[in-house]
Amino acid sequence: MNPSPLAGPGTKVLGIETSCDETAAAVVVDAHHVVSSVVSSQVDLHARFGGVVPEIASRAHVELLAPVVAQAMIEAGVDGDVDAVAATVGPGLIGSLLVGVSAAKTLALVWGVPFVGVNHLEAHLYASFLEEPDLPLPVVVLLVSGGHTLLVLMEAHGRYRLLGGTIDDAAGEAFDKVARFLGLGYPGGPAIDRVATQGDPAAIAFPRAIPDEAYDFSFSGLKTAVINHVRKHPEVVTADVAASFQEAVVDVLVTKTLAAAQQHGASGICLAGGVAANSRLRERVLDTCVQHGLHPFLPSPSMCTDNAAMVAAAGWWRLQSDGPTPLDVGASPNLTLTFHP
Amino acid sequence: MLILGIDTATPQVSVAIGGHEGVLASTLSARGRQHAESLTPAIEFTCRMARVEFREIGVVAVDLGPGLFTGLRVGVSAAKAMALALGLPMIGVPSLDLLAFPVRFTPKRIVAVVDARRGELFYAFYRQVPGGIQRLSAHQVGTADDLASELLASGEDNLLVGDGALRYREAFEGLHKVEILDEALAYPSASSLVSLAHAQALREQFVKPWELTPVYLRKPDAEANWTTREQS
Numbered sequence: 001m002n003p004s005p006l007a008g009p010g011t012k013v014l015g016i017e018t019s020c021d022e023t024a025a026a027v028v029v030d031a032h033h034v035v036s037s038v039v040s041s042q043v044d045l046h047a048r049f050g051g052v053v054p055e056i057a058s059r060a061h062v063e064l065l066a067p068v069v070a071q072a073m074i075e076a077g078v079d080g081d082v083d084a085v086a087a088t089v090g091p092g093l094i095g096s097l098l099v100g101v102s103a104a105k106t107l108a109l110v111w112g113v114p115f116v117g118v119n120h121l122e123a124h125l126y127a128s129f130l131e132e133p134d135l136p137l138p139v140v141v142l143l144v145s146g147g148h149t150l151l152v153l154m155e156a157h158g159r160y161r162l163l164g165g166t167i168d169d170a171a172g173e174a175f176d177k178v179a180r181f182l183g184l185g186y187p188g189g190p191a192i193d194r195v196a197t198q199g200d201p202a203a204i205a206f207p208r209a210i211p212d213e214a215y216d217f218s219f220s221g222l223k224t225a226v227i228n229h230v231r232k233h234p235e236v237v238t239a240d241v242a243a244s245f246q247e248a249v250v251d252v253l254v255t256k257t258l259a260a261a262q263q264h265g266a267s268g269i270c271l272a273g274g275v276a277a278n279s280r281l282r283e284r285v286l287d288t289c290v291q292h293g294l295h296p297f298l299p300s301p302s303m304c305t306d307n308a309a310m311v312a313a314a315g316w317w318r319l320q321s322d323g324p325t326p327l328d329v330g331a332s333p334n335l336t337l338t339f340h341p
Numbered sequence: 342m343l344i345l346g347i348d349t350a351t352p353q354v355s356v357a358i359g360g361h362e363g364v365l366a367s368t369l370s371a372r373g374r375q376h377a378e379s380l381t382p383a384i385e386f387t388c389r390m391a392r393v394e395f396r397e398i399g400v401v402a403v404d405l406g407p408g409l410f411t412g413l414r415v416g417v418s419a420a421k422a423m424a425l426a427l428g429l430p431m432i433g434v435p436s437l438d439l440l441a442f443p444v445r446f447t448p449k450r451i452v453a454v455v456d457a458r459r460g461e462l463f464y465a466f467y468r469q470v471p472g473g474i475q476r477l478s479a480h481q482v483g484t485a486d487d488l489a490s491e492l493l494a495s496g497e498d499n500l501l502v503g504d505g506a507l508r509y510r511e512a513f514e515g516l517h518k519v520e521i522l523d524e525a526l527a528y529p530s531a532s533s534l535v536s537l538a539h540a541q542a543l544r545e546q547f548v549k550p551w552e553l554t555p556v557y558l559r560k561p562d563a564e565a566n567w568t569t570r571e572q573s
C-alpha cells in the first residue's frame with residue numbers, strides 16, 4: 001500500500017449515504033471515532049407500498065439531505081473544516097445515489113478537500129471497525145441485508161475474497177416476503193424479530209437449504225416451505241412460524257459463517273448489513289464465537305443498518321490507499337466488491 | 342452580488358456566474374444523461390474562467406424544473422450543497438420561465454414547452470412585460486393535442502419555444518398563427534437563470550436550502566397507481 005498523506009491521524013471525514021431509503025450523514029475522525037451520525041429513515045414513506053419505491057426515495061433524499069448534513073456538522077461542531085468528503089457511489093438505486101454523490105462532490109469542491117467515492121458493500125464491512133479499530137485480520141464478514149447476502153473473507157484493508165453468496169433471495173428479502181405473507185408488516189426483519197420473541201423456534205422444523213457450493217445460501221425454498229406450512233395448518237400460531245423461520249435462516253447463516261471462519265483461520269466473525277441487527281442472529285453468533293474461541297465483532301444495530309459513519313470510515317481507508325476520486329465520477333448502481341483471485 | 346446558476350433539468354448541463362455586470366462566464370454541455378459526471382467539473386471551470394473564488398459567490402440559483410427528474414435532482418442537490426457549504430441564500434426558477442425569458446422581445450404570446458416524455462408535455466404561457474416576462478398560466482401537463490387545441494382556441498399569435506415544441510412539431514406546424522423556434526433556443530440556459538435570479542435577488546426573494554423543492558408536476562408512478570387503486 002502506498003500511504004497517501006491525505007488520510008492520516010486526525011483526518012476528519014464527512015460521510016454521506018443515500019443508496020437506498022436512508023438519508024444519512026456523519027463526521028468520523030481517524031476512521032473510527034464517530035463524532036456525529038445522523039440517519040433519517042424514509043421507512044414510513046415506503047411502508048404502504050411494501051418495499052422501497054425508487055422515485056419516492058430519490059425525491060425524499062433531495063428534501064432530506066441538506067438538513068441531515070447540516071445536523072451532522074452542527075452535532076460534530078464543524079463548519080466546513082472537514083478534511084475529506086466521502087459518499088456512497090454504488091451499489092444502490094441510481095436516482096438516490098446521484099443525490100448524495102452530487103452533493104458530496106460539490107461540498108468537496110467548495111471546501112477544497114478530496115472527494116472519495118465509496119462502495120456501499122465495503123462501507124458495511126467497515127462498520128465493525130468503528131467500534132473495534134484494531135480488529136485483527138483476517139476476519140470472516142457475514143454481510144446480510146435486504147439486497148445482499150455475502151460471506152466475505154477480509155484479508156487486509158481493501159483486500160477481500162468472496163466465499164459465498166445467495167443463489168436466490170437475499171436474507172432480508174426472505175424476511176420481508178415471509179413477514180408480508182404472515183401479515184406482520186414492513187420492514188419484515190424487525191417485525192419478525194419482534195414477533196419471534198413470543199414464539200417457539202423449535203415448533204416447526206423448516207428445511208435448512210444447503211446448496212452445492214459450500215458457502216452459498218438459498219432462501220427461496222424456505223420461504224415456500226413457510227407458505228405451504230401455514231396453508232396446510234391455518235391454526236398455527238404466527239409467533240411460532242416467525243420464530244421457527246427466523247431460526248432456520250439464522251441456523252444456516254451461522255453454520256456456514258463458522259465453517260468459513262475455521263477453514264480460513266479467521267480471528268473472528270463480523271456481522272454487517274441490516275439483517276445483522278436481528279437479535280437472534282447476534283445472540284447465535286456471539287454464542288458460537290465464544291464456543292469456538294473466535295472474536296465476535298457485532299456492530300451496534302444502528303451501525304449495521306445503512307448509515308454514513310461506515311461510509312466515512314471506508315472513505316478514510318480508500319483515501320489512504322487510492323487517493324481522491326476524480327470529480328467527474330457519477331454513480332455506479334451495479335457496483336460489486338472487488339475480489340482478489 | 343455574484344450569482345452562480347445551475348441548470349440540469351434537461352439533457353443539457355449548464356452553469357453560469359454573473360451579477361449586475363451580466364454573465365461573467367458560462368459553460369454548457371449536451372451529451373445527455375451525464376449530469377452528475379459533468380456538473381461538478383463545470384462549476385469548477387466556470388468559476389475559474391470568471392476568476393471568482395467560491396467565497397465571493399453571494400447567491401446560488403437553480404433551475405427547479407419541470408424537466409428530467411434525475412437530471413433535475415443532480416442540479417438541485419449540488420445547488421443545495423453549495424448553499425449549505427457557503428452559507429448562502431438560494432433562488433429557484435422554473436425551467437419554463439427560463440425558456441420564455443430569452444425570447445421575450447415579441448408581441449406574441451410565448452408558449453414554453455418542455456418534453457415530459459411518455460407522450461406528454463409540460464407547458465406554460467408568457468407575455469413580455471417591462472423588465473422581463475409574466476407567466477399567464479399555471480404550469481400544465483398535457484399531450485401535444487391538448488396544447489394544439491388550446492392554441493387554436495386562443496385565437497392569438499403564439500410563439501412556441503422548447504424541446505417539447507420541436508419533438509411534437511407535426512402537431513403544431515400546420516396551425517394558424519403558430520410559430521416554432523428552432524434548436525438554438527430549445528433548452529433553458531444557466532445564463533438566463535443568472536439574469537432572472539439577479540432580478541429576484543434585488544427584490545431579496547430568497548429561499549433557504551431546505552425550503553427549495555423541485556417542480557416535478559407528476560406524482561411518482563407508485564403513488565399515482567396507489568391513488569387510482571384506493572379510488573376504485
Ligand SMILES: [Zn+2]
Pocket residue numbers: 120124145273274305306
Ligand atoms: Zn446497506
